[in-house]
Structures are given as C-alpha cells and as structure tokens.
C-alpha cells in the first residue's frame with residue numbers, strides 16, 4: 035500500500051496534528067508553512083522510516099528513492115543544487131521526535147559544503163569569511179555528531195586559532211584564519227574518525243540522516259526518555275531544511291523568543307537575540323546575547339514582523355509558543371515553533387489568562403496544568419527575612435529552593451548524592467553530558483547562558499531548581515571552585531543555596547518557608563484578598579474548575595483529628611482510611627501485651643476494657659473533626675508481633691533478670707509468646723481479619739468503641755458517619771463472621787443509647803483472591819476500598835519493603851517498567867483486577883460504594899485510571915489532596 039509506505043513529507047504536506055509521524059518539529063514546521071509564515075522550504079522523513087531503519091539496521095530502499103524525489107523538488111524550488119560547486123544549496127539535517135528532547139539529538143547545519151562548494155557559497159554571498167565560517171562549522175558538527183569525534187578537539191583548535199590571533203570571539207577571525215581552521219578540522223576528522231571528511235554532498239546528507247536515526251538509541255536519549263517516561267519505540271523524524279544564514283554580518287542574526295514569559299506567564303517580548311551568529315550559538319551561551327527587545331533598534335522591520343508572527347502563533351495554537359528564528363540580511367525566517375515549556379506557576383497563570391482572553395474554556399484550562407506542577411508549587415521556599423549573604427544573581431530558570439554542597443562536575447554530584455549528601459551542581463554551562471549530575475543534584479547553578487540554555491531547559495523539564503547565567507560568579511571547574519564578587523572562594527563541599535524563583539544565590543544554608551499555595555490551602559491566605567498573589571489567584575480558580583468537573587470524590591488517609599482537620603482544609607470529602615494501629619501503641623502497649631498473654635477470659639476482658647474508653651475518645655475527636663463527612667475506620671491490620679517487644683531486647687532482659695536472680699515470670703511469659711507469634715513472612719501471616727478471628731474480643735472492642743463514639747457524637751447533635759472496614763479479607767466467610775459479631779455489638783450500643791447509628795460495614799480488597807471473588811464478597815460488604823499497596827505486593831509477589839532498594843533500579847534501567855508499580859498503578863495487572871472486582875461487586879450490589887486507599891490515590895496517572903474504572907472516590911495523604919482533586923477534574927474533562 036503506497037499510502038502506508040510514504041516515508042517523506044514536504045513541509046507543505048504535513049500539519050501540527052501529525053506529531054506521531056513527523057515529530058514535533060516537523061509537524062510544526064509544516065503548520066507554519068501552511069499558515070504562510072516564512073519557513074525555509076524542506077521536507078520531513080517520518081518516524082516510521084526511523085523505526086524501519088532501527089529494526090532492520092538498514093535504510094529501506096523506498097526511503098532513498100523518496101528522499102531523492104523530494105530533494106529534486108527542493109532543488110527545483112530553490113533554483114540550486116545540493117552542494118553544487120558554483121551555486122550550492124545547503125541544508126540542515128535536524129532531528130525531531132514527538133516529544134522535544136532538549137539536547138538529546140543532534141542537528142547538523144550547512145550540509146552540502148565541500149572544498150569546491152565553499153567557493154561557490156563565497157561567491158553567492160559575496161563574503162569569503164562567511165563561507166569559510168560555515169564550512170568549519172559543518173566539519174565541526176558533522177565530525178562530532180555523525181563521525182563521533184570528540185567535540186573538544188575542535189573547540190581546542192578554535193581556541194588556539196583565537197589565541198594565535200589574540201582575539202576573544204569567533205567573529206573576529208578572518209577568512210584566512212577560518213580557512214586554516216578548516217584544514218586543521220579536516221585533519222582532526224582524518225585522525226580521529228579514520229576517514230576523510232566526505233566531499234560528496236549527498237553522502238553527507240545520508241550519513242547525517244542515519245546519525246539522527248541512530249541518536250534515538252544514544253545513551254543520553256534513553257536516559258532522558260526513562261526520566262520523562264517517554265516510550266522507547268516512538269522513533270524520531272528527520273527534517274531536511276534549506277539553510278538560511280544568520281552569520282552573514284551585522285544585519286543578520288539568530289534568536290529565540292517566547293510569546294509570553296515562560297517563568298511568570300506575563301505577556302510581553304521575551305527572548306534572546308544574537309547578531310551575526312548561527313544556530314546553536316544562542317542556546318549554547320557561547321557569546322552574550324541581547325534581550326529580544328533590543329532587536330527593535332537593530333532591525334525594526336524584522337522586529338515588527340516577528341511580533342506579528344508571535345501573535346499569529348498564539349492565536350493559532352491558543353497557547354504560549356516558543357520560537358527559533360534567524361534573520362538573513364534583513365529577511366526574517368522561522369525555524370521552529372512549539373507550544374513552549376513553562377514553569378509550574380506560569381502554567382496555572384497562563385491557563386487562567388487564556389480563559390480570560392476567551393481563547394480557551396475551563397475544561398481546556400484543566401488540560402493546560404497537571405498535578406505534578408501543582409505538587410511542585412507546594413514546595414517550600416526560602417525565608418525572605420533570613421539573614422543571609424547574597425553573592426550573586428542569575429536568571430530564575432526553574433523555581434524552587436535548593437540547598438546543598440557545591441560540586442563542580444556531574445561525577446561528583448552523582449557520587450555524593452548516592453552517599454546521601456544534598457548537592458548543588460555548579461557549572462559554567464551544562465551540556466548533555468551533565469544529565470546524570472543534574473538528576474542527582476538538588477539544584478543547578480550556571481554562570482553562563484540564558485533562559486533557553488541547556489541547563490534552564492532541562493531543569494525546567496525535570497522540575498528541578500535552576501539558576502543560570504549568574505555572571506558575577508567565576509566558576510572554575512578544573513580547580514573545583516567558584517569565586518564570588520568580593521573575592522570569596524566557594525570550594526567544593528561548601529554549602530550554597532539557590533532560589534530558582536528569584537535567581538538569587540546565597541552562601542550557606544538559607545531557612546525555608548512554606549509556599550503561598552500551601553498557605554492558601556491551609557486557609558492562611560485568601561484568594562481575592564488584596565495582597566493575594568497572582569499565583570494563588572490562578573490556583574484558586576483552576577481548583578474551582580476541577581471541583582466543578584470531577585466525578586471522583588477525594589478523601590484523606592488520616593489517623594487523628596489534627597490530620598483530619600488539615601485534610602478538610604485541603605478539600606477532603608471524608609476519610610478513606612483511618613488506621614487504628616496507633617491506638618494500640620504508646621502507653622497502651624502494656625494493655626495490648628496483657629491482651630495477648632491473657633490465659634483466661636477474665637484477663638482478656640480486663641485488658642479490652644482498659645483499651646475501650648481510650649479508643650472511644652480517639653474516635654470521638656476524629657468524628658468531630660470530620661463531622662458530616664464519611665470516616666472509614668480500618669480495624670487493626672498489622673501483624674500482632676509489631677505490638678510486642680523486640681525479641682532480642684526481651685531475651686537480654688530475661689537473661690539479666692535470671693543472672694541477678696530477680697523475679698521475671700512476666701518477661702518469660704512474654705518471651706514465650708513472642709517466640710510463639712514469630713513469623714517468617716509477617717506480611718502474609720497473622721494480620722488483618724485473621725487477627726480479629728483469632729483473638730476473641732479484639733475487633734468487637736474496636737467496633738464498640740466506634741459505635742459508642744458515634745452515639746456520643748449524636749447525643750452532642752453531631753453528624754458522625756463512620757464506616758467500618760475489615761482488612762485483608764480473602765473470602766466472604768471471613769467477612770461474614772466478623773460482620774455478624776459487629777452487627778450484634780452495634781445493635782447493643784443502639785439499644786443502650788437509643789441512637790440510630792447507620793454504621794456501614796465493608797472490606798478492603800487487597801488480596802488477589804478477594805478481587806477474584808468480589809462478587810461473593812459484595813454480599814457481605816456495603817463498600818470496597820481497594821488497598822492497592824498490598825494488592826500490588828500480592829499480585830506481583832513483590833515485598834515492597836525490600837524490592838525498591840534491591841532490584842527496582844535494575845528493573846527501571848532495563849525498562850521492565852518505566853515507573854515503580856508502587857508509585858503508579860500497574861494498569862494491565864493490578865489495575866485489571868481492580869476493574870474486574872469493581873464490576874463484579876456492583877453486579878452483586880449495585881449501590882456498592884467503591885474507593886481506593888494507598889499511595890496510588892494521590893498519583894496523577896492512577897487517579898485517571900480510577901476515574902475510568904468508575905470508582906466513587908480516591909483517598910490519599912492530606913498533602914496530596916489538591917493534586918488528586920485537580921487530576922480528578924482533568925480526568926473528567
């Protein structure tokens with residue numbers, strides 16, 4: 035089928051919705067072309083071609099033919115031929131996957147230049163210097179990215195040429211110097227790559243295309259994809275784009291622009307411009323750029339046109355766009371655009387701004403933000419009143435407050451962080467080789483480069499604090515130190531603090547304070563108040579959108595009144611999991627010990643009687659804090675031995691008492707009990723409902739405490755809504771036994787108090803057998819709460835306490851899963867059990883209430899899954915509630 039094997043699309047053929055096939059860059063180049071914007075002509079080789087090549091190890095023949103056809107068409111359009119000696123067409127070969135992967139894939143500019151065509155280019159442009167500069171750039175980029183030559187060798191040769199000429203910037207090198215450099219560079223290629231720099235332009239192009247394909251599987255690209263959870267099988271597209279030149283003199287240049295400030299969201303003119311420069315010069319921070327606004331003075335016509343285009347793009351994409359452009363002798367060219375990355379705060383602000391401008395609706399606004407960004411905004415910040423020594427200020431590239439020991443290379447960053455140190459990676463500028471160190475560091479500080487530098491872009495993507503371009507700092511990576519204004523030297527290991535929201539750099543450790551967003555959720559800052567900041571205002575509105583849209587209710591995991599109150603402030607609609615373990619600890623441990631040791635009914639009764647009033651009081655406080663909202667109380671779950679003394683400690687006590695001939699009868703009995711109750715696999719042993727069935731009176735005491743507390747709240751005109759949850763049920767019989775006893779106790783309390791309690795009884799679904807027999811279990815349960823932590827352990831056979839440290843890193847590295855199944859629900863395995871159990875449960879009991887408790891309840895991706903399978907609520911830790919509310923709203927819109 036010829037439709038399927040179309041491997042190449044002209045820029046005029048694609049559009050922005052073809053990102054899967056054309057990659058982000060190619061799809062958007064096509065979109066801009068179709069909008070009539072000035073894009074240099076070219077074509078895109080599809081991700082399908084890349085996949086076919088990577089699978090088979092060779093270029094499909096159809097691809098070669100298609101490339102030839104498109105190249106012919108391009109040459110005809112441009113009236114030049116690729117690399118032709120007297121009038122050469124030059125192209126760039128650019129990678130571009132579906133998701134932008136900054137710095138991961140390499141682009142080669144000026145393809146088509148050779149010893150012959152460099153003369154033709156000089157003639158075309160009337161500029162020798164320019165032609166030789168372009169040629170040396172080609173050999174340098176091609177040598178490095180296609181032939182794998184160490185890039186430093188070229189850099190060193192370039193530095194040497196500048197030094198010989200006693201100049202500091204490359205623009206001061208003249209044609210003759212550059213010509214010499216070309217000879218030098220070719221020699222480097224020959225020695226290092228063992229072959230001559232290819233003089234055949236088509237060979238250059240084909241090799242570059244293959245190199246882009248291959249770079250998809252480069253180590254750094256793979257690492258980045260794992261970090262960002264980008265699938266490994268997408269492949270990259272390749273764009274072949276006719277060259278335009280920003281290095282043709284002072285009336286030429288290259289720049290980047292944002293339609294809004296990616297840090298604050300404010301509209302305005304944001305970007306950097308560099309005169310007489312090509313391609314990556316701006317991004318690499320090699321020379322100092324000027325703010326985009328200065329372009330107005332330099333070239334008013336191009337500036338006005340650029341602003342016009344920026345408006346066109348915003349109105350077309352309905353979002354912040356970032357742009358790469360080049361001006362060639364006063365003619366503006368668009369080289370790239372995409373919906374731009376932004377900080378978390380800007381995402382919220384931009385979403386509400388766009389709603390106000392009438393460009394998007396509430397549902398769309400919810401798609402413009404996410405829970406991870408909200409979580410990031412809830413990080414603490416530096417205390418502005420702290421007495422600290424500010425030593426520099428750079429660009430606020432990625433927000434957050436980071437404190438750590440200064441390290442000056444990626445290797446040390448990784449090594450120190452592995453041994454538990456918090457580090458700040460300090461570099462002059464970063465490049466893809468620094469990725470490991472950036473991941474390991476708390477924050478990143480550079481002395482060069484702007485908002486679009488590698489450090490800034492990658493840090494923003496990772497949600498990592500970054501200050502870049504702090505030019506007053508002199509970073510000396512060789513000597514592992516940095517000198518701050520005034521001459522003070524920061525050595526490796528000295529503590530520094532960086533503020534990615536303000537760009538400030540401090541010596542020493544700065545105290546941190548809570549974020550305004552948390553202050554808002556806590557009710558200590560109010561939206562609409564005069565002093566409320568813009569961010570709080572935006573978060574407030576987005577949360578309202580989410581609450582209006584969502585179907586899932588959000589509850590909290592909270593064990594005491596204090597947590598419950600906080601959860602309520604954060605918007606919890608009840609408690610989905612109140613653990614009762616803590617009600618057996620502390621001073622009460624002695625009563626528990628006696629319960630376990632009891633030989634007679636009377637002894638047991640007595641310790642239960644001791645525990646009852648204490649637990650009742652706990653519940654009264656909790657129900658009061660959550661008045662009017664459901665509170666799911668889980669009866670005692672962990673293995674009993676967790677409430678007993680440590681076996682070694684107890685043995686020592688017994689031995690000591692023995693040797694001193696002191697009385698130790700109790701200790702001995704305790705020790706025997708501890709031995710008797712010792713289990714090899716406590717998590718699969720005597721716990722949960724099994725405990726309730728084995729220790730008479732334990733669960734009924736808890737049920738009585740709950741019922742009496744509820745009755746007391748009723749008497750006080752409260753509205754308690756307790757739900758009793760039985761953990762670790764594997765079969766309906768277990769539940770029925772517990773239930774019968776509980777019903778009886780509740781009836782007794784109701785009779786004694788005259789209150790109508792309406793307590794419901796349900797179970798956790800956390801064992802595969804429970805999930806598989808959910809239809810039966812629902813006969814005895816009014817609700818299910820999926821305990822996805824234990825369910826993940828038991829479905830995978832993973833011991834959570836062990837596997838994360840022992841082999842998960844290896845599993846993640848091997849790509850067996852992209853993220854721990856304890857963090858994001860494993861949809862195919864654990865998830866399908868949840869879905870099936872929910873369905874079976876509802877078939878038995880249509881009004882069965884369904885929820886989930888456990889870490890997954892606050893994980894964005896998992897929340898979407900729970901929405902899809904029709905649960906009624908998720909329950910998570912109080913701090914995750916806003917994230918869950920937001921994601922539930924996003925899932926429903």
Ligand code: ADP
Nearest residue numbers: 126128129141275276277278313314358369370
């Ligand atoms: P990246 O994905 O790293 O941004 P690009 O493919 O966008 O890589 O190219 C790197 C740099 O080269 C960018 O600054 C881009 O604008 C510039 N560039 C790419 N193609 C051309 C071209 N045909 N003419 C001029 N500059 C180009």
Ligand code: MG
Nearest residue numbers: 137139140141
């Ligand atoms: Mg690049």
Ligand code: MG
Nearest residue numbers: 059358369370
């Ligand atoms: Mg680019």
